[in-house]
Amino acid sequence: MRILIACCVVAALAWTVRAEDKPVAPKKPDAEKKAPEKKENKGTKAPAFTLKNIEGKDVSLKDFKGKIVVIEWVNYNCPFVKKHYDKSGNMPALQKKYIGKGVVWIGICSSNPKHRDYRDGKNLKAAAKERGAIYTALLMDADGKIGREYKARTTPHMFIIDKKGYVAYQGAIDSVRSKDPADVKTATNYVSQVVDALLAGKKVPVAATQPYG
C-alpha cells in the first residue's frame, strides 16, 4: 500500500517518525483513572494537555476547569479553514460571540516544523491577527501528540468540552462539507447549536459529526 500525504490533515501534520525517536506508548484517556461513572453515558473525558502558546508560555486545559471550552484545530493555509476566515469571517464571529459569553476558545495548530507551511509562534500570532481571529489561547502542538490524543483529523476540527470536562461534541464546524464560503450562511452551525445548548443547560442536540477539511 502506498503511503501518501493528504490535504488539511491535522494528525499527519506532526505524525512523522524520525530515526532517533523512540516509540511513545499512547496515553490512557483520563476517564479510566476516574471514579466509577454514573449510569448515564457521559461520554469521553477530554484528554488533559499542556502546550506552549504563541508567546512560549505553558497553557493547560485544567487552567479552564469549570468552563465551556471550544477547541479549534486550525491551519490558516487550508482552503477549508479559509472558508471560515478570510472569505466569510465566520470563525472570528463565533469566537467573539462566545468568548463574550464566558466560553474559552482555544486554537491548536499541530503543524510540523519541517513542513514548508509551518508557522512559528510569531508568525502564527501575526496570521491569526491578520484574519481577525480571537482566542483565549492559541497553542502549538508541533509534535502532534495532542492531535493524536484527541484524534483530531482535519482542519478545521472542532471539539466542545462541557463544564465538567467531557467532550460534548466533536466534528465538523457546520453541516456543509465544502470549501465555498457561500455555504456558511445556509449551513447548520454545529458549534453554535452545541455551545448555545451548554450555556442554557439544555441537552446537546448533536454529539458528533464527520469533520471535513
Next chain:
Amino acid sequence: MKRFILAVGVCAVLSLAASAQDVIPSEGTLVAESKSVAPGGTLWVGLRITMKPRWHVYWKNPGDSGLAPKLDWTVPDGVKLTVPAWPAPHKLWLDPLMMYGYEDELLLPARIDVPKDYKGKTLTVALDAKWLCCDEICLDGGLNAKIEVPVRAGVAEKDPQWAPLFARTRTATPQAIENAFALAWTRKDGALVFGISIRTAKVPLDKNARAYFFSGTGGVLDHTADQKLTVEDKHATLSLTLDPATKKDRIPRLRGVLVVEQGKTRRAYLVDLPGQKTP
C-alpha cells in the same frame, strides 16, 4: 514495515503565492471518444485529469479528508447527458487516515445521446469543473472548456488518442449485479459484527482474492478499519466497521462500491443494501 514520510498535510490554494511555489500538479482536458456522432447516436465524452507523481484527486466520498471533484456539463436542448458511476477509486492511506481517490490519470466520463431529429451540424459540449489536488499541500484545479463535435450520419470513427482511455475506464467502472450481495450480521459478546456476504457464484473469487468496500458516503463506516475477507464454499464475507460517531444499534444503508482483486484483475461492483436494526 511502515514507511513514514517527513512532510505532512497542509492546505494551500494557488492564489496564496507565498506557499504555492508555482506548482501546477494537475491538468484537465475535455475529451471525446469519437470524432463525430450521428443523429440518434451516442457519444462518450469525459474530463481527463492528469496528475504529477504523488499527487491525487478524490472520489465521491473522499474519505477522512479532501473534497470530490465537481462537474457541471452543458449540452444543447433535447440532447441527453447521463453520468455513469465514477471509476472505482483506490485507497490513499496516511496513518491514521484513509482517503479514497485517484492518482496519475483519471477519466470521469459522460454519455451523450443525440436525438434522431437533431438538426445541427455540430454538437457543443461544455464543462465547468473544479477539483482539489493534493500531496502535502492542496491546490485547486479547474477546467472551463467546450468542444464542438461534428454531427453526421454513419458510423462514428473512434479517436485513437482517447479511445484506449475510455476503454480502460469502462473496465474500472463499477457494475450493477443482481442477487450477489446481502448483509450479514451477528452479535459477538454483545458487540455488533457485520459485513457484506458475497455469493461466489455471481462474484467469483478464491482465497487469494482481496476485497474492499468503498462506502459512497462518509460518516457511515470507519474508513481506516481493516476489512477481512473470509472465503467459504458458496459465500465470502467481508467484515466492516461502523464509523465511531454512528449509532451502534443499527447498520446503516450500505451504498458504495465493492472492489475485488484477483491476480492482476480488478473488478468493481455497485452495492446498495438497506439498513437494518440489530436487536
